[in-house]
Amino acid sequence: MTHSTALDLPRFSTIKIDQIEGAIRALLDENRTRLDALLNAGANTWEDLVVPLEEMQHKLSRTWSPIGHMNGVVNSDELRSAYNACLPLLTAWHTDLAQNERLYRAYESILQREGSKLSAGQRKLLENALRDFRLAGVALPAASKDRFKALMEQLATLQSKFDENVLDATNAWSKHIANEAELSGVPAPIIERARAAAESRQMEGWFFTLDAPNYQAIMMHADSEALRREFYTAWVTRASDQGLQPERWDNSQLMSQILALRSELAALVGFRSYAEFSLATKMASSVDEVREFLEQLAAKARPVAQREFDELEHFAKRSLNAWDVSYFAERMKRDRFDLSEEELRPYFPLDRVLAGMFQVAERLYGVRIALREGVDVYHSDACFYDILNPDGSQRGGFFVDLYSREKKRGGAWMDECVGRKRLGDSAALPVAYLVCNFMPPSGKQPSLLTHSEVVTMFHEFGHGLHHMLTRVDYPSIAGINGVAWDAVELPSQFMENFAWRPEVLPLISGHVATGAPLPEQELQRLLGTRTFQAGMQTVRQLEFALFDFRVHSEGPQDSTAIMGILEDVRSRVAVISPPAFNRFAHSFQHIFSGGYAAGYYSYKWAEVLAADAFSAFEEEGIFNDKVSRRFLNSILEQGGSRDAMEAFVEFRGRKPQIEPLLKQLGLAA
Ligand SMILES: [Zn+2]
Known part of the structure; x- marks a missing residue:
């Protein structure tokens, strides 16, 4: 019975910073010994080799996860140095594993011998693993393998330094x-x-x-x-030459070093660029396909964006600088819709938003979400929720940590705390972290969100549901694991749509003083704002995506050349010219230190998927059981156990189309 499976939550309060490095070293040693023993014993079946490997990875991930999480949300000098000491060890383990030729051969033979007996998911796991082995240069001569490993380690260190510079430079101001x-x-x-x-x-x-x-x-x-x-x-x-203490925090050299190392890495395993290397694990099939996709969207969006910008300057009665745009856009929005993001805050107290958002998930997927008291957390801002099946059995759970504070990384994200597994007798249910940086409560006033923060909350919760509702038993293809990168934002961006629906807004809004729902008039105005300046927002995203894709496809660059590419991209797609001192790229963590290198386009790619998926709900009713269960069964529960395009086609009955997104953004002709 699933009833017997309890969640195995991290015991944050028992984590001793000075023991982290030792514990991780010990676990990695244990893994290495076990792996050698398996291979020496000639283990070459699914049960004897793949299952123990999945166990090892699961244990390592769940041991490391709370440490990585705390480093991001309750950073301290001691934690940071322990974390940094572990990074090269972990990278070395993953690289060793990925470059283990005996393991590669064994997986290859398992697929050949047992392939016909295995489930589609099991075969997908092996195929993903074999692909990743090849990407990790498993067939390389020894010297190249060593170089590959050194590059991975150097990259991990440089990327972490890039992040630290941004955090330190931000905190210093x-x-x-x-x-x-x-x-x-x-x-x-x-x-x-x-x-x-x-x-x-x-x-x-x-x-x-x-x-x-x-x-x-x-x-x-x-x-x-x-x-x-x-x-x-x-x-x-x-973190630039134009910012505070450039002698300490300027990321110029790091950017160029990171790109050079990535380029060398890609070349080692036979790709012409890092962008091409990156696409090997994505739904998009080629560098040209991605550039064409972005340029096609830019062609639709730029004329609209230009018109919007002209209107804005006309409204402001002057030409606008980069620091004027948001201000006048907000005034114009207020003038046009008589609505300010800030004025709506009292209608979106955080508790109300969460309660309504959980109701949405409950209605869509038949689960129940309940606060659990007394859970060991690392900070008083954090709390924990259970996700239960209709019969009351446990499905998963999640931590939320939603307020901005010092020593916490900015932005919003979902991360895996514990992955789902069912391997023989050993089982674990999925647990997630949902992190945002909302304004904390002050005095008696609870945290009040703007509507765009509400949308952010839905977005991260969408990732969380993907991780937590999975039915896949093997950790490396459960939840968000093993999902093609450019499809991973489908569940999150899909979920955002609900935060805009007239059926949902009454569930997530209630005036902080009176409990009154968002008045009809305000609601109509809010809906009107959705496409407001969508062209300008789209070209901005396209600017980031094209910049990212080009720096990763045009070979190594020094920092001047990097800035040159950014300028060139801007001259093609942007409608706002930033001042010469703008060093946006220097704090572009997504691509230089996060996981979005040559992958930023995937936000737009997934938006197309999400808008198209949501249009099925619009056609048949947003709480239509049949549609929502199909989405649950074909997409959310499947995780990485099947091809992203195949899963999408099963849900939608056809391949994705770009028109629902253009319509949603008001960019359709
Ligand atoms: Zn996301």
Whole structure:
């Protein structure tokens, strides 16, 4: 019975930072010994070799996960150095494994001998593994293998340094304001928070750090152009030659080194570029296909974006600088829809949003979500929820950690805490982390979200559901594991659509003081804002995606050439010319230190999939059981156990089409 499977949650409070490195070393040694013993004993069947390997990987992942998570959300100098000490060890283990020729041969023979008896999922696992072996250069001569390994280790270290520079440069900046007049236009909760920050530092006035809520609020609302320019300058020069302490935090050299190493790595295993290497594991089939896809979207979006920008300058009655765009866009939006993102915050108290969002998942997928008290967490901001099957049995669970704070990485993400497995007698249910950086509660005021933050919450929850609702038993293809990179954002972007639906908004909104739902008029206005400046937003995403794809397909570059590519991309797709000091690329963590290298396009790619998938719900009713169960069965539960295109076609009855996205964004002709 599934009832007997309890969640095996990390015991955060027992993690001793000074024992992390030792524990990881011991576990890796144990894995190595076990693997050697298996191979020496000639293990070459699914049961004797693949299952123990899956166990090992599962254990390592669940041991490392809370450490990696805490490094991201409750960072400290000690934790950071323990974390950094482990990175090369883990990379070495994964590279050793991926380059283990005996293991490769054994997997190959298992597929050949047992292939016909295995399930489609099991075969997919072996095929993925064999592909990854080849990508890791398993057939390379010894010297090249060593070089490959060295490159992987160097990359891990450089990418981590890139991240640290961004975090440190961000944390080092602050702005103290003594005169309240300078804060004209800034929303009260942001001012209140800055006031509290000043008080906690025994200062008069208002103290601003450079976190995302502060930055966005200033850019959108501060009447003072000087203040906007100052924040903008700080934000877009982080970790660059134009920013604070460039001698310590300038990422220029790192960017160019990272690209050079990636390029060398790709060449070693027979690809013409890192972009080509990256596509080997994706749904998109070639470099040309991706560039054409992006350029096709740009051709549709740019004329619309240009028209929107002209309208904005006309509205502002002057030509606009980069630091003016959000501010006037917000005013124009308010003028047009009589609606401000900030004014809607009281309608979206975090608890209400979560409760409504959980109801949506419950109605769609027949699960139940319940808060569990008394769980061991690493910070008082974090809490835990169970996901239960209709019969009350456990399906999975997740931690949420949603407030912005010091020592916490910015942005929002979902990560695996425990992966699902059922391997013989040993089973584990999936557990996720959902992390955001919303404005924390202040005094008696709970955390209040803007609607775009609500959308972010739905997005991460969509990833979480993909991880937690999986029915796949093998860790390396369960949940988000083994899913083609450019399809991995399908469940998340799909989920965003619900945050815009008139059937859902009453479930997720309720005025913080009165509980009143979002009034009909406000609701209609909010819906009207969805396509507002969608052209400008689209070309911005395309700018990032094309920049990413080009730096990874055009060979190694020095930092000047990298900036040159960015400028060239902008001249082709952008409608806003940023100032010469803009160093956006220097803090572009997605592609330089995150997992999106030559993969940023996948956001748009997956948007096409998501909009097309959601259009099936629009056609048949968004809470239509048949459609939602088909989505659950064909996509969410399948994880990486089957080809992404095949799963999509099974759900939708045909291949994906671009038109639903163009229609959703108001870009259709
Ligand atoms: Zn995502």
